[in-house]
Amino acid sequence: MSVPGNRLDPWINAYAQRARGMTASEIRALFAVASRPEVVSLAGGMPYVSALNLDALADTVADLLRTEGAQALQYGSGQGDVTLRDQIGQVMAPVGIQAHPDDIVVTTGSQMALDLVTRVFCDPGDVVFVEAPSYVGALGVFRSYECTVIHVPMDEQGLNPVALAEAISSARALGLQPKMIYTIPSFHNPAGITQGPDRRHEILEVAQRNNLLLLEDDPYGLLGFDDVGFGDAPPRAIRADDADGVVYLGSFSKTIASGLRVGWAVAPHGVREKLVLAAEAAVLCPSNYAQMTISSYLATQPWREQIKVFTETYRQRRDALLGALQQHMPTGTTWTAPAGGFYSWLTLPAGLDATAMLPRAITALVAYVPGTGFFVDGQGRQYMRLSYCYPEPDRIIEGVRRLAGVIDEELQLTRTFGTSHTLHQANGPSTPTPDLQ
Amino acid sequence: MSVPGNRLDPWINAYAQRARGMTASEIRALFAVASRPEVVSLAGGMPYVSALNLDALADTVADLLRTEGAQALQYGSGQGDVTLRDQIGQVMAPVGIQAHPDDIVVTTGSQMALDLVTRVFCDPGDVVFVEAPSYVGALGVFRSYECTVIHVPMDEQGLNPVALAEAISSARALGLQPKMIYTIPSFHNPAGITQGPDRRHEILEVAQRNNLLLLEDDPYGLLGFDDVGFGDAPPRAIRADDADGVVYLGSFSKTIASGLRVGWAVAPHGVREKLVLAAEAAVLCPSNYAQMTISSYLATQPWREQIKVFTETYRQRRDALLGALQQHMPTGTTWTAPAGGFYSWLTLPAGLDATAMLPRAITALVAYVPGTGFFVDGQGRQYMRLSYCYPEPDRIIEGVRRLAGVIDEELQLTRTFGTSHTLHQANGPSTPTPDLQ
Missing domain, CATH: 3.40.640.10 (Type I PLP-dependent aspartate aminotransferase-like (Major domain))
Structure with a gap:
């Protein structure tokens, strides 16, 4: 059934209908990159388990x-x-x-x-x-x-x-x-x-x-x-x-x-x-x-006290993130201020595309998850998810500084050459949802 | 959507088609019974993890x-x-x-x-x-x-x-x-x-x-x-x-x-x-x-040696099972002699029904899995699975002795009143497969 030396999948026609929808998520490819120590990962949602006894x-x-x-x-x-x-x-x-x-x-x-x-x-x-x-x-x-x-x-x-x-x-x-x-x-x-x-x-x-x-x-x-x-x-x-x-x-x-x-x-x-x-x-x-x-x-074990330790850790990191965003992000960038949990949702200035921008962000040693991963239909390019749960506060601040630099550069490019969306249209339509203004 | 005090499932019409095939297996009901210490369970396939260090x-x-x-x-x-x-x-x-x-x-x-x-x-x-x-x-x-x-x-x-x-x-x-x-x-x-x-x-x-x-x-x-x-x-x-x-x-x-x-x-x-x-x-x-x-x-840890310990334990239990079956089972009963693993498959004398017999076996303080559980179509009533992996050898021998007594009684009943299948036809047709003679 397989042709020797042929790397094509001999089972390609045997899969169930549902398997055709199984494709690798953007988070998946990111995990490999974000694990490099020089990258500040604002991508993964890994809890800070080192805080455990x-x-x-x-x-x-x-x-x-x-x-x-x-x-x-x-x-x-x-x-x-x-x-x-x-x-x-x-x-x-x-x-x-x-x-x-x-x-x-x-x-x-x-x-x-x-x-x-x-x-x-x-x-x-x-x-x-x-x-x-x-x-x-x-x-x-x-x-x-x-x-x-x-x-x-x-x-x-x-x-x-x-x-x-x-x-x-x-x-x-x-x-x-x-x-x-x-x-x-x-x-x-x-x-x-x-x-x-x-x-x-x-x-x-x-x-x-x-x-x-x-x-x-x-x-x-x-x-x-x-x-x-x-x-x-x-x-x-x-x-x-x-x-x-x-x-x-x-x-x-x-x-x-x-x-x-x-x-x-x-x-x-x-x-x-x-x-x-x-x-x-x-x-x-x-x-x-x-x-x-x-x-x-x-x-x-004192699990209620442990949850308080976690919560205080995450609160400090949330504050580091929000403070750094306030300080570094260019005009036109907005974000949510979470009252708990792990994530803030950032909206880029009009015309920018978080999916297209990701390779440059990683080159600048910061990672995030582009908004498109959180929609089934290709929308979400104007958004990104920032996680503050895992990196230490000073790393979060450094990550935001790097990310703001990347966004600034994108804005320059956009002003010179048009939207970054125009530059990177390969992955389908970008239809930013108006629901999180 | 639910009527107060009504124990009927308010979601009964909302389930997926596939959920209609989700029904409790016979093994399921048995687990509860077989865990009572006075019952010799030849039903479950639980490995003998107590042999671990x-x-x-x-x-x-x-x-x-x-x-x-x-x-x-x-x-x-x-x-x-x-x-x-x-x-x-x-x-x-x-x-x-x-x-x-x-x-x-x-x-x-x-x-x-x-x-x-x-x-x-x-x-x-x-x-x-x-x-x-x-x-x-x-x-x-x-x-x-x-x-x-x-x-x-x-x-x-x-x-x-x-x-x-x-x-x-x-x-x-x-x-x-x-x-x-x-x-x-x-x-x-x-x-x-x-x-x-x-x-x-x-x-x-x-x-x-x-x-x-x-x-x-x-x-x-x-x-x-x-x-x-x-x-x-x-x-x-x-x-x-x-x-x-x-x-x-x-x-x-x-x-x-x-x-x-x-x-x-x-x-x-x-x-x-x-x-x-x-x-x-x-x-x-x-x-x-x-x-x-x-x-x-x-x-x-010495895992290869540990597997040898497991294997020797199971071999002794297999021998206890086969010896007891040979000694106690009435004519017309046959079984497989496993060369490894956990199970023997027993064929009852013609006319007996392992599913129908199970309540009497449990009353006699021995449990097994009726053959019907291992088929999708209701066949298998003439068979049962006997597991020797978990009980100690003397318990296995006692279990077989009890089981043989139940089968003997069933045979008496069958000779007097006709097949036990005739007596217990509620659960659908019994079409024993000829594949394991």
Whole structure:
């Protein structure tokens, strides 16, 4: 079937339809570049796990293996370890969720929960409404299940409920099959925006009125720096107000460690049963080893204080980023001021193209993610995502200084030769969305 | 959308077509029962991880976290840790596979590799040829992607290549789209049969002649007790003789520990690229923590000797099972004599029904998996899978004694009232396959 010496893929005609949509994301190519130490990476969303007490964790895990190793190393329940599910219930209390361990499905990172929910709900062509922009990993899942993804504009309070209702009506008028609404209400990736309490109610109401599942993705909910309208508490989850209509996704990737790959879904009873069966087909069961590591950590270590350490670290870095942007960015550049989480979303001066500019930025030893990665349709060239979670503050400041230099040069070029978009039109149309002004 | 107090699933009409095939397997219900200590479980396929040196593993992991914790707890590559991929190459050397780390994709157990290969290759309706019987977890994956699964008879050398070729022709004649052949050549789950060298070549030839991908699942390859035609070495993998036509699946679940959930796929170049993209959509990346735990274990612990300890343990248990079956089973009962792995496949005397008999077996404090779980079409009632991997030898002997008592009673009932199948016809037709006589 393969021709010797021929590097063409002999299986090219055998792949499933869905595999044709599987293409490498821009984040992917960037990871290789951004890992070079001389590059200031404002690209990746890697949590600052070095802030953990590694000695204490080492002791915890060694003790776990010595005393419960036979269980930690064995297959477990497809739904996840019941002790950990009980603890997850406690972890969610601050966002207002009251969930029984039975309502929770533990997954290999919340990415897998996204995959399972989509697998259970979406036939090819079914419509998922997402923010403009949206999380690149969710878009990859929706694409891999051949969903029709419709971006809905955001404003300074996040997903716009009026636009959402209109998008649903339009989709139905076109004969499409709306299935669910995917939203990241708190400290949005990549937009850095948080929905206030009223906004959350409005969005929930649109979902309920339209009988659409609301998929609430909340990896950053406990990582708030500032009051965003919820008093001293973290933002209240939408799920806290509708146990039947919302599937809530949580994760330990940002509050403990991403390398453990432990996330979860909270789902209505019938949906939860389907998710467990889908999870068993996908991976049999989540890792007992990773789950019991987290369970022991939660039981023996000061995890609430650890989250405060993380949050204070990220707040300082956010301040470094915003201060440097204010100081260095040329007129016409705007950005969001996140009240928590990892990201700010930057809008370039009119005519500039973040995708086209990226090679020059990397030459100048700074990396970011171009806005196009967060849309399914090629829009987003005027935007970029800046992550402040991983580099030290002085590196962030240096990175912004370099980035501002690149933007300044682009502006010069544009004034001399026309828009950079005109110079780099190879990758399709650039239709910047007006939703984040 | 939900009626208060109504326990019906409000989302019942919203699920994807594929979710309708997601139903609980018989193994699932059994796990709960089989975990009661008074029941001898010959049902589950849990490796005997207590044979590991837990103190040594605890020291290894503690050292890993202290010295490389920041990496072990961080996101990693979607394809998997490159050091581990290099080590996996060495682990596969005994089965004759020469693979570059680039050819390997690390997955969350080899179950996830099964899921990814199916996701990449199979549109709804595409045909997957599997052994009769086949691994229940693979059948669950194929079902979840709405594949058409066609069972092909086995004989004492495993998958029958003549029957395979005929099944492919018949499927094509019906206008179906054959996509791949799924086989477990070594120490088959559940059949306990191993393909000899000639048989492997014949099967590969059928795959090549028909331009079909061969999916070779080999979790037990290093767990052989007896020479099965390959000299002193473990059975040579089919992949060793065709790097372009075979996707090979391996796992550390049976050679180190299942609770780590680390498996892998070896795939041709183009397929491997698709698998990595599919993996990123599914889970972003496998756990660095689990991968580096295995990597450290392989680098610092005597893993080859540990596999010998496992193998000797399983050989003793296999002998206990076969001896007890010989001693206690009534005339007309037959079983396979596995040369490695975890399972024997038992055929009941004519007229008996393993599915119908299960509640009485559990009442008699012994559990097994009825044959129907290993077929997609309701056949298999005359069979059961017996696992000898987990219970101690004296418990295995006691379990077989109990099971023989139940079968004896069933035979009495059958002689008095007709076949037990007649008594328990609720679950659909029973059409025992003639392929394992």
